[in-house]
Amino acid sequence: MELKWKIKPFEALTVHELYDLLQLRSEVFVVEQNCVYLDLDGKDKKGLHLIGEYDGKTVAYARMFDAGISFDNASIGRVVVATHYRDRKWGHDLIREAIAGIKSNFNKDKITIGAQLYLKKFYESHGFVQTSEMYLEDDIPHIEMVRE
Structure with a gap:
């Protein structure tokens, strides 16, 4: 079975969609990665939210921004797939959908x-190239990457 994708601005998210995507982000970025950080950074209201649903449940998510919000270029962040679904390789579908969403909504290429270092090869497989030295963000090694 395939994921059902939807892209919504913050104002169009239902209360249930918002709760589900924040729960998924918290499960992975705070609990699984054992990282205490402020997920609610004020940017959610400025972005588009890409939600992947399977059997009525939010299992994949990313947020997309136009140029000038997170970086000088358009950007993708908070990329996450629920733990129990990672064996299905839906992260690749998620990134492809996010890249297409940036193009169709912001007309940017x-x-x-800001990628977690351990995912470098994953992002390289989607055309991203490392453009910075490693840096720590919330005590997790990251690198900046760009896709032209």
């Missing part, structure tokens, strides 16, 4: 991300 150049995308910058």
Whole structure:
């Protein structure tokens, strides 16, 4: 079975969609990665939210921004797939959908991300190239990457 994708601005999210995507982000970025950080950074209201649903449940998510919000270029962030679904390789579908969403909604090709270092090869497989030295963000090694 395939994921059902939808892209919504913040104002169009239902209360249930918002709760589900924040719960998924918290499960992975706070609990699984054992990282205490402020997920609610004020940017959610400025972005588009890409939600992947399977059997009525939010299992994949990313947020997309136009240029000038997170980086000088358009950007993708908070990329996450629920733990129990990672064996299905839906992260690749998620990134492809996010890249297409940046193009169709912002008409941009150049995308910058702040990627966790261990995912470098994953992002390289989608055309991203490392453009910075490693840096720590919330004590997790990251690199900046750009896709032209």
